[in-house]
Every structure is written in structure tokens, then in C-alpha cells.
Amino acid sequence: MLESSSSEFTHTYDYLDWLTILPWGNFSDENFDVLRAEKILDNDHYGLSHVKERILEFIAVRRLKGTSKGKVICLSGPPGVGKTSIGRAIARALGRKFFRFSVGGLSDVDEIKGLRRSYDNALPGKMVNCLKSVGTLNPLVMIDEIDKLGKRQSDDPANALLEILDPEQNAYFRDHYLDVTIDLSKVLFVCTANVVDMIPEPLLDRMEVINISGYITDDKMHIARDHLLKTTCMECGIKPEQVVVSDAALRSLIENYCREPGVRNLQKHIEKIYRKIALKLVREGASAETPEVSVKKFMIDESNLADYVGKPELYADKIYEQTPVGxxxxxxxxxxxxxxxxxxxxxxxxxxxxxxxxxxxxxxxxxxxxxxxxxxxxxxxxxxxxxxxxxxxxxxxxxxxxxxxxxxxxxxxxxxxxxxxxxxxxxxxxxxxxxxxxxxxxxxxxxxxxxxxxxxxxxxxxxxxxxxxxxxxxxxxxxxxxxxxxxxxxxxxxxxxxxxxxxxGYNMGSPPLNFRRSLTSFMWDLLSGCFLY
Known part of the structure; x- marks a missing residue:
């Protein structure tokens, strides 16, 4: 009923547009098939059995209960272990929409809860934008880098996140811009952090922390063979049969170049190898239209690994072969x-x-x-x-x-x-x-x-x-x-x-404590046997 020339027309129109575009009462159908979820998780990630088990438990409880009330899970671990990709796999397994945003360095409450309409250029916060993007009220929302929240003297975004994550409060969440109640109780929140100690205590109390430790060399070998090499090969436009990476070269790459607990750096080095191979193929005249021009095979082993990734920059963790005194x-x-x-x-x-x-x-x-x-x-x-x-x-x-x-x-x-x-x-x-x-x-x-x-x-x-x-x-x-x-x-x-x-014990010329105890027990048994005899 406002005149289009009125100063309030645009603000009112935008407000009504946001109100009507949200998915009120719209929920996506969830899939509670445990076997299907297990297959998806196994295909996407190697190892991480305790994480997969916890997700399957969550699905099993929802299947027996028949409801899908939200939960707050925090995946904690070093960079590159696959925390974000695990969140995507969980969303696929459940059949939920996926939305991700990072709060690393965020220090403004308005980014989470929106800006009041009395201000110029006011807009809703991240949660309202999330619901608009996914079109359902029960998505899986991943909040990345929650251990790196910023803080200002007048604003503490941890308090705003608390209202979103707390199961006792998020059913009555109010965005400053919309100023209406939004039910977030059906949302599954998955947070990621490198160090749990940096998460504000009230937030941590609402979360179920699942620790994801780093991968050992054998794990990285499997991940590289099953995922990284195949993915990188496709992305670089190279046929799998054109490149052979030996186990010795892969192990050397992991132990001498990529010792991090995650696999992100390993992926970068593998991409570096395949980029150099792609350049060699193009110089020989190969292209997407004429891939048959070059049928040359490339063998990557320990002898020529440095030609593709350079000399190793890491030194041995073990500084001393024999630790000196002190x-x-x-x-x-x-x-x-x-x-x-x-x-x-x-x-x-x-x-x-x-x-x-x-x-x-x-x-x-x-x-x-x-x-x-x-x-x-x-x-x-x-x-x-x-x-x-x-x-x-x-x-x-x-x-x-x-x-x-x-x-x-x-x-x-x-x-x-x-x-x-x-x-x-x-x-x-x-x-x-x-x-x-x-x-x-x-x-x-x-x-x-x-x-x-x-x-x-x-x-x-x-x-x-x-x-x-x-x-x-x-x-x-x-x-x-x-x-x-x-x-x-x-x-x-x-x-x-x-x-x-x-x-x-060995250096002092005397046996260690456990050995001395065992010897004492043996001598006592021997004396007792002699006495009985």
C-alpha cells in the first residue's frame, strides 16, 4: 500500500521479500539407511572408524526414534585431516542439504544475527542466509574454525553462536533484521576446530567433541592410492595408465616432504608432479582433441622424484643418534x-x-x-x-x-x-x-x-x-x-x-626395576621350593 516513490518502499519490500522467501515448514526427507550411510562414509574417507561409528549411531537413533532433532558435533583435529569433507559426507549420508560458513576471525555479532532494520543497508545474518540458500529448515550447517572466533570490547560473537547452537534456545532464535522466531532445533550443526582449548567454554559445553588425529604413513599411502592420485589425474586431464607412481616414491614423498598429520600438503605435491607431466605431454603435442598424440608413460620412483618436487626441505625429527649427557x-x-x-x-x-x-x-x-x-x-x-x-x-x-x-x-x-x-x-x-x-x-x-x-x-x-x-x-x-x-x-x-x-637402569650397571622385582620373585620361589624339598 506504500507509494513506490516513498523512502520506506524499498526497505519494506526487501523485508517482506526476506520473510516470504524463507522455507517456512519445509523439511527435506532424511535417509536413515545405516548401510547406505556406511558405504558413503567408507567411499569418501579412509580410516576414521570412530568418527564413522559415531555418525552411524546418530543415524540409528534417529531411525528408531522417528524424529530428527538437531545436534551439535565438533570435529577437532589438525589441518588437512578432512574435517570439512567429513561434514559433506555426513550430509550426503543423511540426505540433508549442506551449508558451510567460517567464523575464523569473526568479531561482529551482526554477521551472525543480522543488522536491525533501523540501520541503513541492513541485512539478515548468516543463519537466515543459510536457510534461504538451502530451502529447508533441517540442513546440515558446518561452522568452520570455531576455535578462531574474534572478540571486540563491545561484541562477543560467541554469545550469538550460543543462541544458535544451544538446543534449549535455538527453537526460538530471532534474527535482528527479521525480528520473528525461527526454529533451528532441526538443524544438525557440525563445527570444526584445530584446538579445542581455544573454544569458549560455554560453547564447548554444548558440543560433542570427536577428535580426529593425524594419519600415519600407511594411512597416507592408502589415501593417496585410493583418492588423491585418481582425483589429481582426472583434474589434470591425464589418463591413469600414462603415469605410474611407485610405492617407494610415494613413501618417500610422505616421509621426506609431507610429514604433516593431514593430507593437504601431500595433495599439493601430487598435483605438482602431475602438472609437470601435463606440461611435458602438451610440449609433445597432446591436447584434449588429440590425446593419442602422446602415448608415453611416465614412471615416478625414488630416483627421479626430486626432478618433479625438488629436494626435500625437511630434516630428520631425530636430531641425535645417541643422546649425549643432559x-x-x-x-x-x-x-x-x-x-x-x-x-x-x-x-x-x-x-x-x-x-x-x-x-x-x-x-x-x-x-x-x-x-x-x-x-x-x-x-x-x-x-x-x-x-x-x-x-x-x-x-x-x-x-x-x-x-x-x-x-x-x-x-x-x-x-x-x-x-x-x-x-x-x-x-x-x-x-x-x-x-x-x-x-x-x-x-x-x-x-x-x-x-x-x-x-x-x-x-x-x-x-x-x-x-x-x-x-x-x-x-x-x-x-x-x-x-x-x-x-x-x-x-x-x-x-x-x-x-x-x-x-x-642399564647405564648404571643395575637391571631395571621390573627385572629386579622379577628376579626377587624368582629367588624367593626357588628358596621356598628348596625348603619344601
């Missing part, structure tokens, strides 16, 4: 997966400073606290083991963690630091094939840590045979795949005394 290999995790972490300690002679500790290596506050605790515990242990050893009283120590340009933090290097201090004090190196991880208290208790799978992958990459984990992580290790645990000698400890025996 050096111990630990394990750490970061957003890109697990890695080895060396703790190096040296001393300054008396006169330069007594009993002090200097720390370098760009360590965070938590790791510096761990170093101070480790120094105190090491002094106490040395006083108990060798009371006449005055090394700690007469020397100033310098603890360093290599790769000083990389920030490091966390308490899990506590036991590694203690071992490094004791190695220096006793002038005894630890076993060369040993690595350890665990937080230590002032009384010497070993506390559980995170990232067991990532750290195990890093240990295997460095050809480590013997690992020490806290007793509290035994269950986490038992849940790992068999091929990941095969060939590893893993010890679980709850007191540092046990680590002391494992690290220095």
Missing part, C-alpha cells in the same frame, strides 16, 4: 600434530653462579613452571640417590628447548626435564631409543597428558622403540589401532622412580 627426547603436540621435543641441559662451573636455573627456547609460562618444578624434584632425587653429589648446589644450569623460533607451552615435558637434569648431574646418558612424556608434581607423581595418538605417531616417525606414558593414559593407548602400537615397547608409570629405573 639431552633427553620428549614428545609434544601442536595444532599441526605431534612432534619430538628435545630437552637440552648444560652447566656453568662454580663461580659463574650457584644453584641457579636459566631457561631459553621461547617457552610459555606453564612450561617455565614445569622446568622449575623439575629442577626442584631433580635436586631432591639426587639428594636421596647420591647424597655426596653436590652438582646442583655448585652449578648454575641452562635448560634449552631447540627450535627457538617456535613457541612452546604445556606441562607434559616435566618428566623429560627431570631426566635431563639427572643425566647431567650423574654424567650418564639415557637410552638412545627412549622417549617420554608426562606432567610431574612436586612429590614426583606422574599425571596424565593429552595427544597420545599424535605423540605415538611422532615417536614412530623418529624410529623410537621405547616410550614412557603416564599410567592415566593406558586406556588412551589401548584404544589406538594395532598397526600404530606394533613394535613399540611402552611403559606406563605413576611415579618418577619408575622412569629413573627405565632411563638409567
Amino acid at each position: 639431552v633427553v627426547m620428549g614428545l609434544s603436540t601442536k595444532s599441526t600434530g605431534g612432534s619430538t621435543l628435545y630437552i637440552e641441559t648444560t652447566s656453568v662451573e662454580e663461580g659463574e653462579g650457584k644453584g641457579g636455573l636459566h631457561i631459553t627456547g621461547q617457552l610459555g609460562d606453564v612450561m617455565k613452571e614445569s622446568a622449575e618444578i623439575a629442577h626442584t624434584v631433580a635436586r631432591r632425587i639426587m639428594l636421596e640417590k647420591e647424597p655426596k653429589n653436590l652438582f646442583f648446589a655448585n652449578s648454575k644450569l641452562h635448560l634449552h628447548v631447540p627450535e627457538g623460533a617456535t613457541p612452546k607451552d604445556g606441562p607434559s615435558a616435566g618428566c623429560t626435564m627431570i631426566t635431563s637434569f639427572l643425566s647431567l648431574a650423574m654424567k650418564k646418558p639415557v637410552r638412545k631409543d627412549l622417549t617420554m612424556t608426562g606432567e610431574v608434581t612436586l612429590t614426583g607423581r606422574i599425571l596424565p597428558i593429552g595427544g597420545v595418538k599424535e605423540k605415538t605417531i611422532a615417536a614412530r616417525r623418529s624410529q623410537v622403540k621405547m616410550m614412557i606414558f603416564p599410567e592415566g593414559n593406558r586406556r588412551d593407548f589401548d584404544e589406538l589401532a594395532y598397526n600404530l602400537k606394533e613394535g613399540l615397547d611402552v611403559h606406563f608409570v605413576d611415579e618418577y622412580e619408575q622412569i629413573f629405573e627405565l632411563a638409567f
Whole structure:
């Protein structure tokens, strides 16, 4: 009823257009066929059995219940492990529409909930745009990079996302622009994050976190063979029979060029190989119209791999073949997966400073606290083991963690630091094939840590045979795949005394703790048998 020349005409028309274009009461038909969903997930992704199992459980519950109430799932893992593609596969398996948007760096609430109509150029937020695009009220919405939310002094987008994700609130969601109630309770939300610790606590409380750890070499070999090589070959217009990539070349590519836990970098290197082959074919006169011009086959093996991808830029994770006195290999995790972490300690002679500790290596506050605790515990242990050893009283120590340009933090290097201090004090190196991880208290208790799978992958990459984990992580290790645990000698400890025996038992000329206990039991049984006889 407004005049078209009225200043309110355009605003009112746009508002009514948005109201009428939304899919009120329109829901897509869902498919609750578990076997079909399992086939889709297996075809799209190799491994990730725990993730697939959880999705199949979700579908099974919906089939028995007959309703499709929304859920909030958070896929957490390093870059390139396939979190976004898993979301697409879930949408295909369920028969839902798929919509994705990223909130990395987002600091404006209006982008999520829209701008009020009283402002010029006002528009609805991302959720209303999502519903308009998919045309249904029960899509699968993927919210990427939720651990990288921005924040301003006046705006906190986490609060706006909370209203969208909270099952108790999202049935009555109101966009600022539309100012009407929209039911989001049927939407399946899948969030992705690299580090769960960076997600605001209220948001994390509403999510079910599914961890996706990195892939080991065998997994990457399967993924490259079954997916990456075939896809890249088609995208570059090359026939599969024209290129043969040997297993040795593929393994070398993975171990010397692409050690990341994900496969994104591996895909880039494979594309680089096929682009060079495509250029060679075109120079020989091949094209889409005349593919028969060149029937040449290309064999990629270790001998010519560098001609296609250049020389490897990565150096070995294992810096020392035999760790010297005062050096111990630990394990750490970061957003890109697990890695080895060396703790190096040296001393300054008396006169330069007594009993002090200097720390370098760009360590965070938590790791510096761990170093101070480790120094105190090491002094106490040395006083108990060798009371006449005055090394700690007469020397100033310098603890360093290599790769000083990389920030490091966390308490899990506590036991590694203690071992490094004791190695220096006793002038005894630890076993060369040993690595350890665990937080230590002032009384010497070993506390559980995170990232067991990532750290195990890093240990295997460095050809480590013997690992020490806290007793509290035994269950986490038992849940790992068999091929990941095969060939590893893993010890679980709850007191540092046990680590002391494992690290220095062979070097001190005395058998390790477990062996001594076994020997004692054997001698007791032998004496008892003689007595009975």
C-alpha cells in the first residue's frame, strides 16, 4: 500500500521479500539407511572408524526414534585431516542439504544475527542466509574454525553462536533484521576446530567433541592410492595408465616432504608432479582433441622424484643418534600434530653462579613452571640417590628447548626435564631409543597428558622403540589401532622412580626395576621350593 516513490518502499519490500522467501515448514526427507550411510562414509574417507561409528549411531537413533532433532558435533583435529569433507559426507549420508560458513576471525555479532532494520543497508545474518540458500529448515550447517572466533570490547560473537547452537534456545532464535522466531532445533550443526582449548567454554559445553588425529604413513599411502592420485589425474586431464607412481616414491614423498598429520600438503605435491607431466605431454603435442598424440608413460620412483618436487626441505625429527649427557627426547603436540621435543641441559662451573636455573627456547609460562618444578624434584632425587653429589648446589644450569623460533607451552615435558637434569648431574646418558612424556608434581607423581595418538605417531616417525606414558593414559593407548602400537615397547608409570629405573637402569650397571622385582620373585620361589624339598 506504500507509494513506490516513498523512502520506506524499498526497505519494506526487501523485508517482506526476506520473510516470504524463507522455507517456512519445509523439511527435506532424511535417509536413515545405516548401510547406505556406511558405504558413503567408507567411499569418501579412509580410516576414521570412530568418527564413522559415531555418525552411524546418530543415524540409528534417529531411525528408531522417528524424529530428527538437531545436534551439535565438533570435529577437532589438525589441518588437512578432512574435517570439512567429513561434514559433506555426513550430509550426503543423511540426505540433508549442506551449508558451510567460517567464523575464523569473526568479531561482529551482526554477521551472525543480522543488522536491525533501523540501520541503513541492513541485512539478515548468516543463519537466515543459510536457510534461504538451502530451502529447508533441517540442513546440515558446518561452522568452520570455531576455535578462531574474534572478540571486540563491545561484541562477543560467541554469545550469538550460543543462541544458535544451544538446543534449549535455538527453537526460538530471532534474527535482528527479521525480528520473528525461527526454529533451528532441526538443524544438525557440525563445527570444526584445530584446538579445542581455544573454544569458549560455554560453547564447548554444548558440543560433542570427536577428535580426529593425524594419519600415519600407511594411512597416507592408502589415501593417496585410493583418492588423491585418481582425483589429481582426472583434474589434470591425464589418463591413469600414462603415469605410474611407485610405492617407494610415494613413501618417500610422505616421509621426506609431507610429514604433516593431514593430507593437504601431500595433495599439493601430487598435483605438482602431475602438472609437470601435463606440461611435458602438451610440449609433445597432446591436447584434449588429440590425446593419442602422446602415448608415453611416465614412471615416478625414488630416483627421479626430486626432478618433479625438488629436494626435500625437511630434516630428520631425530636430531641425535645417541643422546649425549643432559639431552633427553620428549614428545609434544601442536595444532599441526605431534612432534619430538628435545630437552637440552648444560652447566656453568662454580663461580659463574650457584644453584641457579636459566631457561631459553621461547617457552610459555606453564612450561617455565614445569622446568622449575623439575629442577626442584631433580635436586631432591639426587639428594636421596647420591647424597655426596653436590652438582646442583655448585652449578648454575641452562635448560634449552631447540627450535627457538617456535613457541612452546604445556606441562607434559616435566618428566623429560627431570631426566635431563639427572643425566647431567650423574654424567650418564639415557637410552638412545627412549622417549617420554608426562606432567610431574612436586612429590614426583606422574599425571596424565593429552595427544597420545599424535605423540605415538611422532615417536614412530623418529624410529623410537621405547616410550614412557603416564599410567592415566593406558586406556588412551589401548584404544589406538594395532598397526600404530606394533613394535613399540611402552611403559606406563605413576611415579618418577619408575622412569629413573627405565632411563638409567642399564647405564648404571643395575637391571631395571621390573627385572629386579622379577628376579626377587624368582629367588624367593626357588628358596621356598628348596625348603619344601
